[in-house]
Amino acid sequence: MEFLLEDIGLGDITTELIVPLGTKVRAQIVVKETAVVAGLDEMKVIFDIAGAKISCLVKEGDEVAQNTVIAIIEGEGRAILSVERVALNILSRMSGIATETRKLLKKVKEAGLNVRLAATRKTVPGLRYFDKRAITIGGGDPHRFRLDDQILIKDNHIIIAGGVEEALRRVKTSASFFKKIEVEVKTAEQAVQAAKYGADIIMLDNMTVNEVGEVINTLKHLGLRDKVLIEVSGRINEENIMDYARLEPDIISIGALTHSTKSIDVSLDIIEVRKS
Template sequence: MSYSHLLPPSWKSQVTVWLQEDTPSFDYGGFVVGEAEKTAFLLGKGKETAVLAGVPFVDEIFAQLGCTVEWHMAEGETFEPIKRVATITGKARFLLLGERVALNLLARCSGIATKSRRFRDIARSNGYKGVIAGTRKTTPGFRLVEKYGMMVGGIDAHRHDLSSMIMLKDNHIWSCGSISNAIATARQAGGFSLLLDVEVRTEAEADEAIEAGADVIMLDNMEGDLLLQTARRLREKWSGKRFLLETSGGIEENNLRERAVNEIDILSTSAVHQSVQHIDFSLKIQKSS
C-alpha cells in the first residue's frame, strides 16, 4: 500500500512553488559548483528511532530538477541514526537546489510520522482499540504534507478542511443560540453525506447534541474519571442512538493512557503535529575518486 496514491493531481505544482520560493533569482552557489554529475547520500541522523515519511514529495522535488532518487528503505519503516536512507544522483547544482527544500520537508513529515507512531503504540499497548487522530491545527500551505505524515505514522488524519466534515464548536453554537439550532441548520446545508461532529463541555450539552442527531460527540477537555463516567452514562442513556464519542483537548504523551479508554471511540490531539521534534537529515555529495 502506498499513501502516495492518495495525493491529489494538484500537489506537484506545490513543489514547483517551494523551489521558486527558495531560489527566486540567481543561484550563486550553483554557479560555483557547475553541472558535473555527482552522487549524494541522504542520511537519517538525529538521536532516536524515527519513521521515514515524505518520500513522494522528495521524489518530485528532485525529479523537477532532473535528479534521480534511489531509496534504501520503504516509507513508513523505522530507522536508527545514522542511516543512509537514499542515494541521489544528478548534476551538482541541481542536487544543491533541491537539498534544503527536500531536507526541510522530510524533517517535518518524518517528525510528525514518528510522533504519530509513538502515540498509536502507547494507546495500543494500553489496550485501546479506538481511533487515534490528529486535528486541523496544521500549517497553512503545508497541510497536505502534515496530514500525510500522520497517515504514514499510522493514525487518522481527522478532517482535512472545513468542507470534509461539519464540526460545530463553541463559537458556532453561541452564534446560533443553542446546540439544537446549530445542528438543524448544519444538517440542512450538509445533507446526509457529511458527518456532524459537535463539541460539548458538559454531559447536558452532550445529551442535547445526541438528541438533535449529531454523529460524533466531542467531550472537550474532559479527563480522568469524569470522562470515563460521562461516556458510560451517555452510552447507557442513549443505547438506541448511533453516535461516536470523541475526546480532545490537552492530550499529551504523559496523559495519553488515562484518556485512551475504550468507552471513547476517537482520541484527537494536535500534539502529534504541532511543535513536534523534527527528524534530522543531511545530504552529502560524495567526492570524486
C-alpha cells in the same frame, strides 16, 4: 514549485560560484536519529524537478535506526545543492510527525485498546497536505482536510445558534445526508443534547480525564453511548494519553502532532564528485 522559488529566489549564488557547471555528484540521504520515514514521494518530486536520479533504500512508514542511509541521489551538483534544503525540510518535518504518531499509537495499541489517533486542522498554512499525509504514514487518521469535508459544529456555532439543539436543527434541515455531523461540547449536558438530537460524532473538547469519564458514563446510563462516536481532544500529550485512552473513546485527536512535533534530523552528504 512555490517552495523552491521561495528558497532559491533568482539563483543559488553560493553554489553557482563554487560548483563548476557540469559537475556530477553522488549523494546519500542520512536519517541521523531513530525515526519513522515519511516524505519520500515528496522528496522524489523535488529531486526530479532538479533532473536528479534518486533511489530510495527504504519505504514510506519504515522504522529506521540512527544514521541509516535511506536514499542515493545522482545528478548535476548545482541542481542537487539548490533543492537540497527544501527536500530535506519536507522529509524532516513529515518524518517527525509520522514518528510521534507511531509512538503514541503504539502505546495505545500495546494496551489492547481500540482507539483511533487523529490529527486536527492546527497545521501551518500551505503544509496541511504534507502534515496529514505524515499522520497517515504514522498510522493515524488525518481527520478532515478542509471545512467542506464534514460538518463540525464548534462552540462559536453553538453560541450563535443559541444552543446545541438549534445548531443541529439548522444543520439537519439543509445538510446532505452524505455529510456526517460532529458536535464539539464542553459539558455532559451538551453531550447528551448532541446525542439525542442527531449528532454522529461528539467531540469532548478540553475536558479533564474525570470529566470525559463522567460524560461517557452518562451517555451509557441513558443508552446513548452506542449511538455516537466519541472523540476526545485538547490537553492530550504523551504523558496523559493513556489516561484518556483507558476510558475507551473512539478517537483521540491531538493538535500537537502537527503544531509542536520536533522534526527529525536528516542530512544530504556528497559521497562522490565527477567533473565533466
